Amino acid sequence: xxxGFVYEGITDVPVLQAVVDAVLGPDxxxxxxxxxxxxxxxxTGWTEVRKWCEQNGAGLSDYLTWVKIDLLVIHLDADVxxxxxxxxxxDLCTNIKGWLRHGAKDHxxxxxxxxxxxxxxxxxxxxxxxxxxxxxxxxxxxxxQRGLITGSKDGKPIKQLSQYRNLSSKLTMRVAELRGVLxxxxxxxxxxxxxxxxxxxxxxxxxxxxKAPRRGKHR
Numbered sequence: 001x002x003x004g005f006v007y008e009g010i011t012d013v014p015v016l017q018a019v020v021d022a023v024l025g026p027d028x029x030x031x032x033x034x035x036x037x038x039x040x041x042x043x044t045g046w047t048e049v050r051k052w053c054e055q056n057g058a059g060l061s062d063y064l065t066w067v068k069i070d071l072l073v074i075h076l077d078a079d080v081x082x083x084x085x086x087x088x089x090x091d092l093c094t095n096i097k098g099w100l101r102h103g104a105k106d107h108x109x110x111x112x113x114x115x116x117x118x119x120x121x122x123x124x125x126x127x128x129x130x131x132x133x134x135x136x137x138x139x140x141x142x143x144x145q146r147g148l149i150t151g152s153k154d155g156k157p158i159k160q161l162s163q164y165r166n167l168s169s170k171l172t173m174r175v176a177e178l179r180g181v182l183x184x185x186x187x188x189x190x191x192x193x194x195x196x197x198x199x200x201x202x203x204x205x206x207x208x209x210x211k212a213p214r215r216g217k218h219r
Contacts, residue, residue, distance in 0.1 A: 001028040004069040006052055009044045011164040012075055015118050018168035022175035023192040023203050046080045053099035060103025071195050075112045089113045110191045115184045125171040129181050
């Protein structure tokens with residue numbers, strides 16, 4: 001199986017892969033599409049995700065077939081929702097589908113929107129978790145406060161890929177447990193399970209016992 005990734009920044013990749021590993025297992029080939037890792041100065045950020053979607057959405061189905069990608073994960077943190085006039089993750093998902101146009105209907109597409117920022121999933125994997133954790137406006141700062149990632153003298157996060165990789169390994173181990181508490185993480189895992197079922201691929205059971213029912217709008 002080939003899984004493609006479109007994401008905001010390089011440190012998002014190990015977090016996304018940690019969930020994919022937990023659900024699909026590690027036996028897949030990752031393709032990192034946006035940002036372009038071969039570029040000398042790859043363009044990053046949510047606006048680049050939007051640009052990629054707008055430029056490739058119309059021909060997305062043909063593109064995925066041509067380059068033989070079985071699943072395409074598009075990630076965008078919900079902390080940008082005010083900038084695109086969205087009130088919640090469901091609205092932001094609708095915006096992303098609008099950027100993709102016809103490509104939004106492709107069954108290989110998986111849209112991932114952490115409630116605020118993807119670092120909340122890393123925090124949850126390393127501390128006592130609660131449902132409010134996903135709503136924290138800047139969970140990356142908690143990673144700094146806990147000494148899990150490096151921070152500057154004024155406490156500003158210094159994101160290093162190696163540190164995110166190390167933290168993500170524990171997330172893989174705890175996905176089943178965390179799905180019962182973190183609803184956007186549960187959505188992502190559920191979409192992976194559904195996509196894998198369509199492809200006839202067995203998945204690793206990740207439903208926790210007594211998992212809380214999903215809340216919020218369907219997307």
